[in-house]
Amino acid sequence: MFQYIVSRALWLVPTLLAMALVTFLVMHATPGSPLDPIAEGANPLSPEAQKALAAYYGLDKPLWQQFAIFIGKAVHGDFGYSFVYKTRTVAEILRETFPVSLFLGSMALVLAVVGGLTLGILAAVHQNRGWDYVSVSLATVGVAVPNFVLAVFLIILFSFILPLFRTGGWDSPSDWVLPTVTLALAPMGIIARFTRASMLEVIRADYTLTARAKGLSEMPVIFKHALKNALIPVVTLLGPLFAAVGTGSFFVESIFRVPGMGRFFVLSMTGRDYPMIMAVVLTYGVFLAIMNLVVDLTYGFLDPRIRY
Amino acid sequence: MAFSTPESGTEAVAGPRALADPDGMRAPSPVALGSGVAVRSSSLWSDAYRRLIRNRLAMAGGVIIVLLCLIAIFADVLAPLPYTKTNFGRLNELPSRTYPLGTDALGRDLLSRMIYGARVSMLVGLGAQLIIVAIGVPIGALSGYVGGRVDVFLTRVIDVMYAFPRLLFVILIMSMLGAGLMNIFIAIGLTGWVGIARQTRAQVMTIKEKEFVDAARGLGVRSFRLLRRHILPNALTPLVVAVTFGIPEAIFTEAALSFIGVGINPPTPSWGQMVGEGQQFIRSYWHLCVFPAIAIAVTMLSFTFFGDGVRDALDPKMK
Numbered sequence: 262m263f264q265y266i267v268s269r270a271l272w273l274v275p276t277l278l279a280m281a282l283v284t285f286l287v288m289h290a291t292p293g294s295p296l297d298p299i300a301e302g303a304n305p306l307s308p309e310a311q312k313a314l315a316a317y318y319g320l321d322k323p324l325w326q327q328f329a330i331f332i333g334k335a336v337h338g339d340f341g342y343s344f345v346y347k348t349r350t351v352a353e354i355l356r357e358t359f360p361v362s363l364f365l366g367s368m369a370l371v372l373a374v375v376g377g378l379t380l381g382i383l384a385a386v387h388q389n390r391g392w393d394y395v396s397v398s399l400a401t402v403g404v405a406v407p408n409f410v411l412a413v414f415l416i417i418l419f420s421f422i423l424p425l426f427r428t429g430g431w432d433s434p435s436d437w438v439l440p441t442v443t444l445a446l447a448p449m450g451i452i453a454r455f456t457r458a459s460m461l462e463v464i465r466a467d468y469t470l471t472a473r474a475k476g477l478s479e480m481p482v483i484f485k486h487a488l489k490n491a492l493i494p495v496v497t498l499l500g501p502l503f504a505a506v507g508t509g510s511f512f513v514e515s516i517f518r519v520p521g522m523g524r525f526f527v528l529s530m531t532g533r534d535y536p537m538i539m540a541v542v543l544t545y546g547v548f549l550a551i552m553n554l555v556v557d558l559t560y561g562f563l564d565p566r567i568r569y
Numbered sequence: 570m571a572f573s574t575p576e577s578g579t580e581a582v583a584g585p586r587a588l589a590d591p592d593g594m595r596a597p598s599p600v601a602l603g604s605g606v607a608v609r610s611s612s613l614w615s616d617a618y619r620r621l622i623r624n625r626l627a628m629a630g631g632v633i634i635v636l637l638c639l640i641a642i643f644a645d646v647l648a649p650l651p652y653t654k655t656n657f658g659r660l661n662e663l664p665s666r667t668y669p670l671g672t673d674a675l676g677r678d679l680l681s682r683m684i685y686g687a688r689v690s691m692l693v694g695l696g697a698q699l700i701i702v703a704i705g706v707p708i709g710a711l712s713g714y715v716g717g718r719v720d721v722f723l724t725r726v727i728d729v730m731y732a733f734p735r736l737l738f739v740i741l742i743m744s745m746l747g748a749g750l751m752n753i754f755i756a757i758g759l760t761g762w763v764g765i766a767r768q769t770r771a772q773v774m775t776i777k778e779k780e781f782v783d784a785a786r787g788l789g790v791r792s793f794r795l796l797r798r799h800i801l802p803n804a805l806t807p808l809v810v811a812v813t814f815g816i817p818e819a820i821f822t823e824a825a826l827s828f829i830g831v832g833i834n835p836p837t838p839s840w841g842q843m844v845g846e847g848q849q850f851i852r853s854y855w856h857l858c859v860f861p862a863i864a865i866a867v868t869m870l871s872f873t874f875f876g877d878g879v880r881d882a883l884d885p886k887m888k
Contacts, residue, residue, distance in 0.1 A: 276729055284741060402870070405817070405869045405873040406865070406866045406870065409824075409845070410844060410862045410866050413844060413858050413859060416848075417859060504734045508735075508737055511736075512829070516848055542737060542741070545734060545737060
């Protein structure tokens with residue numbers, strides 16, 4: 262077990278390095294440089310000024326050196342100054358935006374897990390009856406329809422037809438509702454589908470029959486005997502779900518004008534904000550990799566049959 | 570789906586089925602029932618076809634897909650106006666008799682732009698799958714068939730690619746290459762082959778241990794031919810399923826890229842881009858983003874229903 266954790270944790274290092282390298286190469290292969298004028302058609306800076314700026318940002322060094330310097334600093338959480346927001350460091354911007362994204366993501370994930378489990382259990386218990394259809398349709402729509410499309414429908418429904426929420430912003434808790442729901446629908450659908458399938462299997466298992474045979478009523482059978490076992494495969498889903506929520510937040514944040522990291526990422530993309538892009542990609546990467554590790558360990562914890 | 574959903578292999582086990590198949594188990598094939606009818610021999614494909622035809626939801630999806638393809642092919646004939654035709658006297662108009670779906674910020678006919686948008690979606694959906702199959706299947710087959718060090722190396726590459734959030738990677742590549750249809754193919758192709766390569770590898774590894782492969786080898790069939798004629802055809806069903814689910818994923822990716830402005834180049838209409846631009850004015854001009862949003866939703870759902878149907882039809886065991 263301990264050995265497994267250590268080896269998994271060690272594998273994080275090359276994975277993250279590869280991620281950083283790929284991102285780094287992609288960025289530098291990009292035509293266009295951060296030294297180009299921002300306004301379209303503006304006169305380029307004089308060659309001397311460009312040289313000075315390049316030296317200032319360390320862009321004149323060979324690529325491998327730039328990469329090494331970058332890694333060395335990144336380990337300490339220093340990603341340098343943003344190229345677009347020149348007076349602010351990337352770390353500053355991330356400190357401000359990451360918590361917002363994390364908060365939105367966590368709310369969405371909690372909603373997805375609670376909603377998904379509920380829908381999945383309801384569907385399995387009422388197989389082929391009303392609740393099952395509701396839950397399966399909701400799950401299918403959540404999984405199949407992209408979240409920025411869902412966002413449009415939700416805004417139309419809950420901002421225009423029923424004026425319950427504002428169309429965007431991040432000022433009061435009521436602004437949290439629509440982005441959270443939009444972000445949660447896809448993972449909720451996935452969880453509901455898996456829970457349903459896994460519950461159906463477990464409900465037919467012999468030990469559930471035994472529980473019923475010894476006279477337990479429906480509730481304890483479902484929650485104490487069936488659900489516990491049905492949850493095991495569902496836990497593996499959490500890893501990919503973190504990724505779904507993470508990348509999903511780009512769209513949700515920009516539609517609902519949430520001041521989070523995802524929105525900044527999209528902006529930094531077009532502005533060729535190298536340090537910003539690297540920092541965001543790596544933050545996501547580290548976050549996802551750690552979450553995957555945690556999920557794998559939880560899995561082993563929940564299911565004693567699994568040995569590492 | 571664009572979010573890194575679990576590997577389609579596992580996903581397949583748990584797909585929704587109640588909608589299409591209320592009993593939770595499909596009636597056995599009519600041939601197998603053979604109520605007095607002489608038993609005809611039936612191949613895997615004709616059996617699957619029969620099962621697919623009986624799945625109403627899948628067929629509905631299929632019909633819409635065919636319609637969308639027709640719209641994409643005959644866009645030039647169907648569209649009332651060219652998609653670039655502007656009318657600066659009638660900007661952002663709501664649906665009316667002259668403009669059934671209204672006009673956009675440049676006075677262009679929204680209906681015509683939607684029709685041409687279908688062309689982009691279908692092209693990306695099908696084209697990107699071709700590229701993904703062309704890259705993923707050979708790599709997966711090589712990895713699974715040769716084994717040893719090649720396999721270790723390729724699996725490592727695949728694992729690292731898998732750890733990287735896919736959409737993030739696609740966005741990165743697009744920002745490097747710049748917007749454009751060709752670049753979308755490249756970006757989706759470069760990142761999308763991983764899933765299908767994994768599946769091909771797994772399939773090839775199981776199949777190459779089977780007796781008939783030994784038999785063929787014993788008869789002197791050489792490696793490449795063995796792989797192409799004996800192993801790959803037997804690995805086909807899960808690959809077909811993967812491709813059916815890959816198409817909507819590619820369509821989603823294009824829509825998402827165009828939505829944030831790194832997808833299709835502007836004068837060419839794309840549904841995702843229309844939603845992206847329209848949603849900024851949703852309060853005043855709802856029609857600008859609602860119609861393309863509906864188009865995306867309907868397309869994605871059709872492919873999902875059809876894909877579920879194909880999966881259930883090809884592999885009843887998976888249900």
